[in-house]
Amino acid sequence: MSDTDAGERLSKRLARELPCSRREAELYIAGGWVRVDGRIVEEPQFKVADERIELAPGATPREIPPATLLFNAPADIAAAEAGGEGEDLARRLIRKATHWAEDPAGQAPLKAHFRGLTTLLPLAPGEEGLLVFTQDRGVARRLEEGRTRLEEEWQVEVIGSLDERQLASLRDGTAVPGRRLAPGKVSWQSETRLRFALKGMVPGQLALMCRAVGLTVVATRRLRIGGVSLGRVPVGEWRFLRAAERF
Helix, strand or coil: CCCCCCCEEHHHHHHHHCCCCHHHHHHHHHCCCEEECCEECCCCCCEECCCCEEECCCCCCCCCCCCEEEEEECHHHHHHHHCCCHHHHHHHHCCHHHECCCCCCCCCCCHHHHCCCEEECCCCCCEEEEEEEECCHHHHHHHHHCCCCCEEEEEEEEECCCCHHHHHHHHHCCCCCCCCCCCCEEEEEECCEEEEEEECCCCCHHHHHHHHCCCEEEEEEEEEECCEECCCCCCCCEEECCCCCCC
């Protein structure tokens, strides 16, 4: 059946069969512990009739803590965001099917993890990499209030070369005429790749800095915010923020 068909609510049926309280039944269901005719159902309001209801071994009726998801966003996400479509596009891409199979968090994604997500520290058009979605008010507050203090690490593919004076201007925040930017760490990783570690970043800042010293930007990728890095998550996939990780 479904959550609109006639029948009995799954939570009511489960509470009667176990038995347990209606609230405990709802937590079992939302936690992905309940199968209806062999299929996991996460909606307590799902209507059932004579279907077989199974509770997974080791099931625990506990509240689902707010989740923070780390998404490896492709460049077209930010381009769409500039047109007002980015958040919707990202939300369509952040689903169970795009959860990184090697996520070390050990948490199976639930439908509840995708509700009420807030996007923090957006990317500018053409930028890619780490994008944070969270349900956790504490995480949202930390990123919002700490945006001027949190160091962000970026990798920028460029065409061109720099002399020592130009490299120093990137480091001390004087590369852009008429603007004083926060100083940071800038170094070559290869002949075509620069690493930036800066605080108080704003979308598009790196492209502006690189153009000011005569570099052509090919790709700009955010790798880390504070103490949280994207790691090996493939482009277009996401992982959970682990309990031990802190921005």
